[in-house]
């Protein structure tokens with residue numbers, strides 16, 4: 001139970017808590033990069049990343065912790081994410097967006113969560129991934 005919540009007070013769990021807190025978010029990110037590393041369809045975005053994915057994995061974990069309603073670890077360490085600006089060096093269009101989302105859909109499918117939560121998270125990830133598009137097509 002979150003500090004400061006009085007008995008009987010309405011308290012909604014965050015997505016971070018529903019995923020299982022830090023361990024759950026780490027698990028999600030591990031599944032995500034495993035999917036990126038193994039699904040043939042997403043090779044174009046896999047090739048944009050370094051051979052060793054451990055740095056990407058750590059950064060996505062730090063970012064998602066705050067994005068899902070948990071501790072703002074990325075901001076504490078690196079400041080404002082400026083996510084769109086940080087993705088400008090990579091050419092991102094509809095295909096790249098959909099490949100990223102395919103990895104996340106696969107990763108969420110391996111988590112022990114309800115379908116409604118899976119769909120809600122995919123919608124939120126779609127919005128963020130769509131905002132990252134920077135290619136004229």
Ligand code: HEM
Pocket residue numbers: 045048049050055056057059060063078083086087090092096097098100125128129130132133
């Ligand atoms: C739309 C398709 C996307 C592509 C092709 C893509 C690709 C990349 C690449 C190549 C990097 C640099 C390598 C690395 O440091 O990991 C990166 C960094 C990152 N991406 Fe994405 N990404 C996409 C969407 C997203 C989305 C939707 C999120 C968040 C929900 C996200 C979060 C991050 C973060 C936190 C970093 C690390 C930034 C830093 O350097 O501090 N990306 N992405």
